[in-house]
Amino acid sequence: MARTKTLKARITHLEMTTPPGKPVSMPLGARLAMMRVNSIPLHFYRYLYEQVGRPHHWALRRDCSDAALAEAVHGSTTEIEVLYVDGAPAGFFELDLSRLAGEVEILYFGLMPDFQGRGLARFFLSGAVAAAWAHDPDKVTIHTNTLDSPRALQLYQKMGFAAVSWSEEEVEPWS
Template sequence: MTRRKAKLKARVTHLEMTALPAHRVPMPFGPRLAVMRAENMPVHFYRYLYEQVGKPHHWTMRRRIADKALAAAIHAGSTEIEVLYVDGVPAGFFELDLARMPDEAEILYFGLVPDFHGRGLARFFLSAAIFAAWAHEPEKVTIHTNTLDSPRALQLYQKMGFAPVSWSEEEVEPWT
């Protein structure tokens, strides 16, 4: 008999930014970095990034979606994905949802692979995501975080110019 794990409760903070920041965060010195837009990303590579970045935070939305449905979502004209590479290794990704343009560009996913935490990359990479979203000239840019994300995520988002606008709660199935 398989025992199901209890669901986790997460408090979700919904944030928005209504003006383009005055400055980009510069690329850190040290490692060779590249942020590259992923065109027609293979589903298996997306799943790899999603698991590496999202598993510690129990991301669920795309975890069990069928390959065909996932391909449709990530290859949609309203989806934009960029990958951060550090010394040639994929270190994180962000995904923009542009389906509600011109009103809103949403940073649907943003994160780093755990091996790249603590290296001073998050501010730079989030700045890249913010400017990529603003390049579409929305009225606002939105992002969401919850209590299962990095404990520094909410602080970083606010430091970068996002303001909380609402909260909600959800139950999340733990990633096993």
């Protein structure tokens, strides 16, 4: 059996230590809604995770058992919101609240490929940042890597995140 070639990812660790000013306005045109999902059905989470994460080879939750996934996404330290565009799911973000009061991590953030390039990312990220700061942490963190959208790092920095460290990891490609 041939071993799958791994991909090398350079990870940029970013943080925001003060809340931003006013939120980004909702883009005109499409009808948008951001909705928090309490007790997300696992099949829906897997759908969102694959649609958003497959192009970027997200790995953490790719092969989780139902029990492990339920523990992770239904826990009291996890908050998930879904962006809908004209009624269709377009992306999601997931907050990790396990290090409160010191930190809230935006663990996952992204849009499905069909909804990228439509001016939604700044608005949606602004919502994720506001949701994180609503828990009154000392800082909000997020990570991106060279397998993510080439515009992700620039967007995070424009929104007020500052790079604080870098690391590298080997990632199994999504088959």
